[in-house]
Amino acid sequence: MLYFSLGAAVLAPLAVHAGTFYKCTGASGKILFTNTQQQGGKTTCVVLFQQREPPGAAPSRGRHDRSPRASATPTPGDFPRISGNEQRARDGERRAILEKELNSELENLAKARKLAATAGASPNVQAQRDTAALHERNIKALQKEIGNLR
Structure with a gap:
Protein backbone atom coordinates (compact mmCIF):
# COMPACT_ATOMS: atom_id res chain seq x y z
CA MET A 1 0.00 0.00 0.00
CA LEU A 2 2.88 2.35 0.79
CA TYR A 3 4.39 1.77 -2.66
CA PHE A 4 1.04 2.46 -4.31
CA SER A 5 0.71 5.78 -2.43
CA LEU A 6 4.24 6.82 -3.37
CA GLY A 7 3.66 5.83 -6.99
CA ALA A 8 0.43 7.81 -7.14
CA ALA A 9 2.16 10.86 -5.61
CA VAL A 10 4.95 10.68 -8.19
CA LEU A 11 2.64 10.16 -11.18
CA ALA A 12 -0.06 12.67 -10.19
CA PRO A 13 1.74 15.76 -11.59
CA LEU A 14 2.17 13.96 -14.91
CA ALA A 15 -1.59 13.57 -15.27
CA VAL A 16 -2.21 17.32 -15.12
CA HIS A 17 -2.42 18.97 -18.55
CA ALA A 18 -4.12 21.91 -20.23
CA GLY A 19 -7.35 19.93 -20.62
CA THR A 20 -7.95 19.82 -16.86
CA PHE A 21 -9.85 22.65 -15.17
CA TYR A 22 -10.10 23.25 -11.43
CA LYS A 23 -12.25 25.23 -9.04
CA CYS A 24 -9.97 26.27 -6.18
CA THR A 25 -11.15 27.85 -2.93
CA GLY A 26 -8.67 29.77 -0.78
CA ALA A 27 -8.65 30.15 2.99
CA SER A 28 -10.48 33.49 2.67
CA GLY A 29 -13.23 31.86 0.59
CA LYS A 30 -12.04 33.39 -2.68
CA ILE A 31 -12.89 31.13 -5.64
CA LEU A 32 -10.48 30.73 -8.56
CA PHE A 33 -11.16 28.84 -11.79
CA THR A 34 -7.91 27.74 -13.41
CA ASN A 35 -6.23 25.12 -15.55
CA THR A 36 -3.39 24.66 -13.06
CA GLN A 37 -3.91 23.13 -9.64
CA GLN A 38 -2.97 25.53 -6.84
CA GLN A 39 -0.43 24.17 -4.38
CA GLY A 40 0.30 25.01 -0.75
CA GLY A 41 -1.52 27.03 1.84
CA LYS A 42 -5.12 26.31 2.69
CA THR A 43 -6.28 26.11 -0.91
CA THR A 44 -8.56 23.25 -1.89
CA CYS A 45 -9.08 22.40 -5.55
CA VAL A 46 -11.79 20.30 -7.19
CA VAL A 47 -11.53 19.01 -10.78
CA LEU A 48 -14.40 20.47 -12.82
CA PHE A 49 -13.44 19.03 -16.19
CA GLN A 50 -10.72 16.73 -17.44
CA GLN A 51 -10.22 16.03 -21.12
CA ARG A 52 -9.53 12.38 -21.77
CA GLU A 53 -7.27 11.16 -24.56
CA PRO A 54 -8.86 8.49 -26.76
CA PRO A 55 -7.40 5.01 -26.34
CA GLY A 56 -4.21 4.56 -28.35
CA ALA A 57 -3.77 8.29 -28.96
CA ALA A 58 -0.33 9.82 -28.65
CA PRO A 59 0.10 12.13 -25.64
CA SER A 60 -0.61 15.78 -26.27
CA ARG A 61 2.50 17.85 -26.89
CA GLY A 62 0.91 21.19 -26.01
CA ARG A 63 0.52 24.39 -27.96
CA HIS A 64 4.01 24.36 -29.48
CA ASP A 65 3.30 21.33 -31.66
CA ARG A 66 2.79 22.77 -35.13
CA SER A 67 3.05 19.55 -37.10
CA PRO A 68 0.24 18.95 -39.58
CA ARG A 69 -2.24 16.28 -38.61
CA ALA A 70 -5.18 14.60 -40.20
CA SER A 71 -8.64 15.83 -39.35
CA ALA A 72 -10.57 13.63 -36.92
CA THR A 73 -13.63 13.98 -39.15
CA PRO A 74 -12.88 14.61 -42.83
CA THR A 75 -14.76 17.32 -44.68
CA PRO A 76 -17.67 15.89 -46.70
CA GLY A 77 -17.34 16.13 -50.48
CA ASP A 78 -20.54 18.16 -50.79
CA PHE A 79 -19.42 20.72 -48.18
CA PRO A 80 -19.92 24.26 -49.53
CA ARG A 81 -16.73 25.96 -50.72
CA ILE A 82 -16.14 29.63 -51.39
CA SER A 83 -13.90 31.13 -54.03
Whole structure:
Protein backbone atom coordinates (compact mmCIF):
# COMPACT_ATOMS: atom_id res chain seq x y z
CA MET A 1 0.00 0.00 0.00
CA LEU A 2 2.88 2.35 0.79
CA TYR A 3 4.39 1.77 -2.66
CA PHE A 4 1.04 2.46 -4.31
CA SER A 5 0.71 5.78 -2.43
CA LEU A 6 4.24 6.82 -3.37
CA GLY A 7 3.66 5.83 -6.99
CA ALA A 8 0.43 7.81 -7.14
CA ALA A 9 2.16 10.86 -5.61
CA VAL A 10 4.95 10.68 -8.19
CA LEU A 11 2.64 10.16 -11.18
CA ALA A 12 -0.06 12.67 -10.19
CA PRO A 13 1.74 15.76 -11.59
CA LEU A 14 2.17 13.96 -14.91
CA ALA A 15 -1.59 13.57 -15.27
CA VAL A 16 -2.21 17.32 -15.12
CA HIS A 17 -2.42 18.97 -18.55
CA ALA A 18 -4.12 21.91 -20.23
CA GLY A 19 -7.35 19.93 -20.62
CA THR A 20 -7.95 19.82 -16.86
CA PHE A 21 -9.85 22.65 -15.17
CA TYR A 22 -10.10 23.25 -11.43
CA LYS A 23 -12.25 25.23 -9.04
CA CYS A 24 -9.97 26.27 -6.18
CA THR A 25 -11.15 27.85 -2.93
CA GLY A 26 -8.67 29.77 -0.78
CA ALA A 27 -8.65 30.15 2.99
CA SER A 28 -10.48 33.49 2.67
CA GLY A 29 -13.23 31.86 0.59
CA LYS A 30 -12.04 33.39 -2.68
CA ILE A 31 -12.89 31.13 -5.64
CA LEU A 32 -10.48 30.73 -8.56
CA PHE A 33 -11.16 28.84 -11.79
CA THR A 34 -7.91 27.74 -13.41
CA ASN A 35 -6.23 25.12 -15.55
CA THR A 36 -3.39 24.66 -13.06
CA GLN A 37 -3.91 23.13 -9.64
CA GLN A 38 -2.97 25.53 -6.84
CA GLN A 39 -0.43 24.17 -4.38
CA GLY A 40 0.30 25.01 -0.75
CA GLY A 41 -1.52 27.03 1.84
CA LYS A 42 -5.12 26.31 2.69
CA THR A 43 -6.28 26.11 -0.91
CA THR A 44 -8.56 23.25 -1.89
CA CYS A 45 -9.08 22.40 -5.55
CA VAL A 46 -11.79 20.30 -7.19
CA VAL A 47 -11.53 19.01 -10.78
CA LEU A 48 -14.40 20.47 -12.82
CA PHE A 49 -13.44 19.03 -16.19
CA GLN A 50 -10.72 16.73 -17.44
CA GLN A 51 -10.22 16.03 -21.12
CA ARG A 52 -9.53 12.38 -21.77
CA GLU A 53 -7.27 11.16 -24.56
CA PRO A 54 -8.86 8.49 -26.76
CA PRO A 55 -7.40 5.01 -26.34
CA GLY A 56 -4.21 4.56 -28.35
CA ALA A 57 -3.77 8.29 -28.96
CA ALA A 58 -0.33 9.82 -28.65
CA PRO A 59 0.10 12.13 -25.64
CA SER A 60 -0.61 15.78 -26.27
CA ARG A 61 2.50 17.85 -26.89
CA GLY A 62 0.91 21.19 -26.01
CA ARG A 63 0.52 24.39 -27.96
CA HIS A 64 4.01 24.36 -29.48
CA ASP A 65 3.30 21.33 -31.66
CA ARG A 66 2.79 22.77 -35.13
CA SER A 67 3.05 19.55 -37.10
CA PRO A 68 0.24 18.95 -39.58
CA ARG A 69 -2.24 16.28 -38.61
CA ALA A 70 -5.18 14.60 -40.20
CA SER A 71 -8.64 15.83 -39.35
CA ALA A 72 -10.57 13.63 -36.92
CA THR A 73 -13.63 13.98 -39.15
CA PRO A 74 -12.88 14.61 -42.83
CA THR A 75 -14.76 17.32 -44.68
CA PRO A 76 -17.67 15.89 -46.70
CA GLY A 77 -17.34 16.13 -50.48
CA ASP A 78 -20.54 18.16 -50.79
CA PHE A 79 -19.42 20.72 -48.18
CA PRO A 80 -19.92 24.26 -49.53
CA ARG A 81 -16.73 25.96 -50.72
CA ILE A 82 -16.14 29.63 -51.39
CA SER A 83 -13.90 31.13 -54.03
CA GLY A 84 -10.63 32.86 -53.25
CA ASN A 85 -12.03 36.21 -54.40
CA GLU A 86 -15.01 35.90 -52.07
CA GLN A 87 -12.73 34.98 -49.15
CA ARG A 88 -10.48 37.98 -49.88
CA ALA A 89 -13.58 40.21 -49.92
CA ARG A 90 -14.68 38.79 -46.55
CA ASP A 91 -11.18 39.30 -45.15
CA GLY A 92 -11.23 42.89 -46.39
CA GLU A 93 -14.58 43.52 -44.71
CA ARG A 94 -13.27 41.99 -41.49
CA ARG A 95 -10.17 44.20 -41.60
CA ALA A 96 -12.35 47.30 -42.16
CA ILE A 97 -14.56 46.39 -39.18
CA LEU A 98 -11.54 45.76 -36.92
CA GLU A 99 -9.91 49.03 -37.99
CA LYS A 100 -13.17 50.90 -37.30
CA GLU A 101 -13.30 49.32 -33.83
CA LEU A 102 -9.64 50.22 -33.27
CA ASN A 103 -10.27 53.88 -34.18
CA SER A 104 -13.27 53.94 -31.84
CA GLU A 105 -11.19 52.47 -29.00
CA LEU A 106 -8.42 55.03 -29.62
CA GLU A 107 -10.98 57.83 -29.33
CA ASN A 108 -12.47 56.30 -26.18
CA LEU A 109 -8.98 55.94 -24.68
CA ALA A 110 -8.24 59.61 -25.32
CA LYS A 111 -11.52 60.60 -23.64
CA ALA A 112 -10.90 58.29 -20.69
CA ARG A 113 -7.38 59.65 -20.17
CA LYS A 114 -8.70 63.20 -20.33
CA LEU A 115 -11.38 62.39 -17.73
CA ALA A 116 -8.81 60.67 -15.50
CA ALA A 117 -6.51 63.68 -15.72
CA THR A 118 -9.30 66.12 -14.84
CA ALA A 119 -10.68 63.92 -12.04
CA GLY A 120 -7.84 65.01 -9.74
CA ALA A 121 -8.49 63.65 -6.25
CA SER A 122 -12.15 62.83 -6.76
CA PRO A 123 -13.41 59.44 -5.59
CA ASN A 124 -13.98 58.17 -9.14
CA VAL A 125 -10.40 58.73 -10.35
CA GLN A 126 -9.63 55.00 -10.00
CA ALA A 127 -12.71 54.13 -12.05
CA GLN A 128 -11.47 56.48 -14.79
CA ARG A 129 -8.01 54.87 -14.70
CA ASP A 130 -9.59 51.41 -14.89
CA THR A 131 -11.63 52.52 -17.90
CA ALA A 132 -8.49 53.82 -19.62
CA ALA A 133 -6.69 50.53 -18.88
CA LEU A 134 -9.62 48.59 -20.36
CA HIS A 135 -9.42 50.63 -23.58
CA GLU A 136 -5.64 50.04 -23.72
CA ARG A 137 -6.17 46.27 -23.45
CA ASN A 138 -8.85 46.42 -26.15
CA ILE A 139 -6.49 48.35 -28.43
CA LYS A 140 -3.72 45.78 -27.95
CA ALA A 141 -6.14 42.92 -28.68
CA LEU A 142 -7.45 44.63 -31.82
CA GLN A 143 -3.92 45.37 -33.04
CA LYS A 144 -2.98 41.74 -32.49
CA GLU A 145 -6.09 40.56 -34.38
CA ILE A 146 -5.36 42.91 -37.28
CA GLY A 147 -1.75 41.66 -37.32
CA ASN A 148 -3.00 38.07 -37.61
CA LEU A 149 -4.99 38.83 -40.77
CA ARG A 150 -3.61 37.67 -44.10
